[in-house]
Amino acid sequence: MKRKLEDVDAVEKPSSSSSSTIATSMNTTDIVLQTSSSKLSQKQDYIFHGGRRHVRPYYFEFISHVNKRWTGKTIVDLFADEFKGRPRDYYVGAVKSGRIKVDGENVPVSYIVRSSQKITHFVHRHEPPVMTDDVQILVNEPDVVTVCKPASIPVHPCGQYRKNTVVGILDAEHDLGPLFPIHRLDRLVSGLLIIARTAAKADFFRKQIEGGMVKKRYIAKVIGVFPEDEKIVDANINYNGSEGRSTAEDANTSGGDRKVKGKPACTKFTRIDTNETHSLVLCEPVTGRTHQIRVHLQYTGHPIANDPLYLSHDVDNLETKIAKRIDADERKMFSPDDYVYSSDDFSIDPMCTNCPKLIPQGYEEHDEALWLHCVRYSGTGWEYECLYPSWASL
Numbered sequence: 080m081k082r083k084l085e086d087v088d089a090v091e092k093p094s095s096s097s098s099s100t101i102a103t104s105m106n107t108t109d110i111v112l113q114t115s116s117s118k119l120s121q122k123q124d125y126i127f128h129g130g131r132r133h134v135r136p137y138y139f140e141f142i143s144h145v146n147k148r149w150t151g152k153t154i155v156d157l158f159a160d161e162f163k164g165r166p167r168d169y170y171v172g173a174v175k176s177g178r179i180k181v182d183g184e185n186v187p188v189s190y191i192v193r194s195s196q197k198i199t200h201f202v203h204r205h206e207p208p209v210m211t212d213d214v215q216i217l218v219n220e221p222d223v224v225t226v227c228k229p230a231s232i233p234v235h236p237c238g239q240y241r242k243n244t245v246v247g248i249l250d251a252e253h254d255l256g257p258l259f260p261i262h263r264l265d266r267l268v269s270g271l272l273i274i275a276r277t278a279a280k281a282d283f284f285r286k287q288i289e290g291g292m293v294k295k296r297y298i299a300k301v302i303g304v305f306p307e308d309e310k311i312v313d314a315n316i317n318y319n320g321s322e323g324r325s326t327a328e329d330a331n332t333s334g335g336d337r338k339v340k341g342k343p344a345c346t347k348f349t350r351i352d353t354n355e356t357h358s359l360v361l362c363e364p365v366t367g368r369t370h371q372i373r374v375h376l377q378y379t380g381h382p383i384a385n386d387p388l389y390l391s392h393d394v395d396n397l398e399t400k401i402a403k404r405i406d407a408d409e410r411k412m413f414s415p416d417d418y419v420y421s422s423d424d425f426s427i428d429p430m431c432t433n434c435p436k437l438i439p440q441g442y443e444e445h446d447e448a449l450w451l452h453c454v455r456y457s458g459t460g461w462e463y464e465c466l467y468p469s470w471a472s473l
Contacts, residue, residue: 120242120251126424126437131208133437134242135425139204145196154179154190158200164441165432172430173200203428205439206243210448214248217271217465222280224255225463228272230448234263239439245272261285262456265370270297270453271465287458288367294457297362297372298351298471300450301381302390305350305358312348312375316368317341324388325370327378344368346375354473357384362451372451383450 126133149157158170158179173179174188178201181192192198212229226245233240241247250256258274259281275281287293314327317340328339345365352359358381362372370389376382377389419435427434452471455464 118250119236119256120247122251124242124251127211128208128437130211132211132243132248133208134206136203136205136428136431136433136437137242139202139241141200141202143198145192145194145198147194149192150194152192153188154181154186154192154198155188157192157198169430169432176430178202178430203431203434204241205431205433205437206241207239207442208438209240209243214245214252216249216253218463220276222275222277224249224258224274224276225465226272226274227465228264228269228453230267230269233266234260234272246274249274262288262367264453265449267447267449268297268451268453269448269468271456271463272453273456273463284458292458294455295364295367295453296455297364297451297453298467299360299362299372299376299383299452300385300470301358301360301376302356302384303358303381304353304355305348305360305379305381307350310348310379311345312378313343313345314375314378315339315341316344316371316374318369325368325374327374342366342368344371344375346372348376348379352473357473359471359473385447385450 120134124135124137126135145157149161152160154174155167155170158165158173159167170179171188174186174190177185180186180199180201181190182197183199210229210231214229214232215227216224217227218225226249228234228245232248233244235244235246237244242251246256246258246260249258255276258276259278260272260274261281261284262273264270264272273284275284284293312327313330315330316325316327318325326341327344328341330339330343343366347363347365349361349363350358351361360376360381362376364371373383373386373389377386382389419437424437433439448468448470450470452468453465454467455462457463
């Protein structure tokens, strides 16, 4: 299922009997889909626990269409083969109860899917938690809002995240919506985020970005003594989606039958300060490839000092511990196993593979703020800035 071509938020009926009916029948007949509300999230959608912002689990419907590879599979085999996050028995029950439908109709577990059919999967959705840092509004104008994005929070709905996003939080806490993000920061990266409030303003920014008229500045805290002179890295970026990471290759090393992989990428680096152990570096990406700054810093031999994805193999054990550490006090406050269902928090769903826990199954990571922070974006006739983070000192 190509998540997500369409999606529909859903809530239980306001009647007092709705949750108990769901608990006994385990189907969707007593749940009402809400499609009229333009609100992505509300203040009451969030639970703050153990130093993390959680989302109360909610009903949600994924919608997609059968592609060529899925054609000829049974409906249960399709889900069991493609989406291994839930056991096969769950998908059998979901089909039997009508939580998985084909073209809006209930089907038997042996049903063979055909090309282009619409499949809907109705789920009790649990989102991963994020840090509790506020999404600080820096500039609020009629057609644009800029914020300081905390680390760990995605910009917009994607993957497992929908309400626990910058766009969702701004909608819930500041009634800002609809919003049009004009650039993206990786989930673990913090700093300046520019969001248009109108489609016309979004198009204005998009044209300047695509025209190469926008200058970007980041700061990073890296391992070692970064060279004092300005350093320009011109190395292609090759992103591997299955591994979730990029590699860099010198654009000038191709020859004979050998071709450089990836897309052209260029970043300019300037050292701000160093204490012999770490260096603060100004990063100015000329292009905007996936993980570009992170992998280009690794390419220089000075990876971001708490970036476990791109730390070099020759980094000593101390630095590895810094990158992967979990503060003891925070570990006591939050553990994936210690927070389970409470009737004050959310209604349990007996078919849900995450209930009674608040966080989704398989979520075991403790996020830290990556030492990479966006400080400024500027274009023709405009400039927006963000303050430095607390870690940007030596």
